[in-house]
Amino acid sequence: MAAVVLCTDEFEALARAEALARGLPQLPLVTVTHPIGGTPPHSVRAKAALVVDQVIQALTTAPAVSVSGERGEEEAETLEAPTDPDGLQAWVLEQGWGDGLPILPPTPERVKALLANTGRDPDEVIAVLPPRLGEATVRTLAVNAALAGARPEHLPLIIGAVEAIADPAFNLPAVQTTTHPCSPLLIINGPLTARLGIASGTGALGPGPWANAVIGRAVRLALQNVGGARPGKEDRATLGHPGKYTYCLAENEAASPWEPLSVERGFGYGTSTVTVCASEGPHNVNDHGSITARGIVATLAGVAATSGTNNVYLEGEPLFVLGPEHARTVAGDGWSKADLKQALFAAARVPLSRFSPENLERFAALRPQWFQGASTDAAVPIAAAWEDLMVIVAGGAGKHSAFIPTFGRTRSITRRIEE
Amino acid sequence: MDVLSPCGAQSRRFKSLAPRPGGLAGRAVGILDNSKPNAGVLLAGVAELLAARAGAGPLRTWRKPASAQPAECLDEIARSVEVVLTGSAD
Structure with a gap:
């Protein structure tokens, strides 16, 4: 054909x-x-x-070039790079390997040191990353970790995050190349967060926490370099967001009144996990006044019920990051995490009047039960079911939470990290 | 100084392109709409012109339920038509 x-x-x-x-x-x-x-x-x-x-x-007409049955030209594994920092930085950017921020040289010695902390075979292929279908071996991930400035103790988590991202349900081929600004958000749970110093409290999404920055960046560089999703070329994000440099935090389990995300997902309290979500940038939720759970829900839902997310027509798992003070207010009324999710699902509804006729027609094909034949004063939820809403607790003191929409056609994946 | 490439090997083997028919007259044409906005309009517009100018036909359309996931109807398309038009991205 x-x-x-x-x-x-x-x-x-x-x-x-x-x-x-x-x-x-x-x-x-x-x-x-x-x-x-x-x-x-x-x-x-x-x-x-x-x-x-x-x-x-x-x-x-048959094309002029005929190629079959041969392996593509192998790319060089070792190259000669300038030794001075400015020359090296310019050279790395010319190669298309960098993200615009300063890098550290991935010399054989630095990469060997990074590999010393894992018992895995350096040639083991962790994943094949689209769109380039590059082979992310343990060694190749260590090279990207070296570029990012990560430490040997970070490598098992970086490997685990890439394994999770390559799960077919995450839909990496679409996430890598979409015009939507999504980037994998890494949510870390368990004892690993303290051991690696991954921030979960004040300023957890930056700037400042070193482990958060370099771990997230190593994963992003691997997706760009191994996966071949180069910004402006194969990565078609119309505007992007700063989380495409790095996007990593730990859940603030100590400050949370509820079970952590990892336990929700079936892992034990002492188990370290990474959960990956194809996420937009955070939308802040400022609520300095509410003293009840219903009040906090009203504010969260007001931010979440927006007509411009992918979730509103593609569903998926939008994420609420409750600041500890908001979480305590909600839990103080005796609400569980499930109670909160159910209330948010009921309250975060986008009126059909907020959509143009052209979009109503498009969305009716995708979510007919909500958009087809509905009256203009009807409103649609931001997910298929309350169970699809995600809630974690993170951040420090202050009356702020965040709503983080996702790409929509993607599922978050949680993986255990072997320490 | 020596540095290691962060790109890794590329996992591919080249494949042969399906042979092209010498002409389109009487050839069944398939459209695989990738569900991006107006992709169906573009592909249908081209297919109708193939029918008018080159005698191609009949025309048959398939549509991915979601643009961000692979099509599951490829075998059916291959069994049903001789040439196919599809879209990539936006």
Whole structure:
């Protein structure tokens, strides 16, 4: 079956990278000018007319280049880099390996030291990361950890996070290349947080905590370098968010009135876990006045019931990060975490009047039970069920919590970390 | 100084492209709509012009239920049509 792929010119580099990764660099690709989404149908049909001859050619003529059965050219494993810090930084950015922030050199000696803390075979393939389908071995993850400035004791957690992110239910191929600004948020539970000094209290999402910064950054660099999701090329995030540099915190279990996320997910209290969520940046929830659970819920729900998230039409698991003081107020009324989630699910509803007619039509195809045939004074929940809402406790003193929407077509994954 | 590459090996083998038919007259055309906004409009527009200009047809459309997940209908498409148009990204 002969195929041709159409895309807009803005996404041509991504389409070519995906074709190459699947061993089909000669897959015909025909581009139209960007955008086609959010434009009148007649203008889209006009673009179709402009490319139909190219499509006929692509479907009836063999491409000039024929490649089959051979492995792609191997990339060099060791390269010579400048020794001075500024030269090294510029060189790393030229290679496409960096994120714009200063890096440390991934010399063989530093990488060997990073590997000393794990008993795993350095050549073990932890995951194959899209869209490039690069092999993330233990050694390759150690190289990215070296770039990020991570320590040997951080490597098992970095490996565990990448394993979780590569779980098919996380949907990494979409998360890596979407225009949505999601980045894997790492939520750490258990005794590992204290051992590694992963911050869970004041300023846990930065700046400042070193372990949070370098662990999150090592994972992000691995996704970019091994997975080949280079910003502006295969990583198509329209605006992105700072969590695409690093996005990692520990749950503040000591300050939480409820069971930690890891225990909710079936792990024991003494077990260290990482949970990965494909998350937007945090939306702050300021509530200095409420003294009841219902009051806190009203404010949280007010922030969460927004028409511009992916969750409102793709569902998924939006996350509420309760600051300890808000959590104590809620728990002080005798509410469990489940009580809180049920109340949030009932209260965080987006009125249909907040959506344009075009979006109502699109969303009716995806969530017909909420959008199809509903009256304009109806309102839709931000998830499929209350059980899909996630709640953790993090942060320090102060009357702030956060609502963190997700990519939607993704499931959070929790993995035990072997220490 | 020597540094190690952070990229790792790329896990791929090159494949052969499916042969192209010499012409489209009378060839069944499939559209795999990737569910991105207006993808269906673009692909249908092209397919209709293939029918009008090159005599292709009949036309048949499949649509992914979600843009962010792989299609599950590829075998059915391959059994049903001789050429297929699809979209990538936005």
